Amino acid sequence: MSEPITYAIKLHCIRQMIVAKNQWLEKFSTGRDKRPDYEVEAKRHEVIILRTIEEDYRVAVDVEAGRAA
Numbered sequence: 001m002s003e004p005i006t007y008a009i010k011l012h013c014i015r016q017m018i019v020a021k022n023q024w025l026e027k028f029s030t031g032r033d034k035r036p037d038y039e040v041e042a043k044r045h046e047v048i049i050l051r052t053i054e055e056d057y058r059v060a061v062d063v064e065a066g067r068a069a
Contacts, residue, residue, distance in 0.1 A: 007064055011057035018050045 021043050028035040029043075 007057050007060040011054065011061055014050055014054045014057060018047060018054065021047050021050065 025040065025043055025047070027033060029040045034040075
């Protein structure tokens with residue numbers, strides 16, 4: 001059986017998603033490879049949402065750490 005998916009694991013994954021979306025934005029928001037504005041705006045919106053989830057999980061990790069102490 002696999003290990004439980006903890007808030008710390010979720011936080012790590014969310015941070016990786018944020019990095020990947022920011023890399024996409026760097027590559028495709030301007031220049032020769034620019035994607036349509038609606039795609040760029042959708043990715044920016046996803047980053048905003050992921051950042052709020054990141055904060056929620058960061059708080060959850062801190063709470064879990066406090067319980068373990």
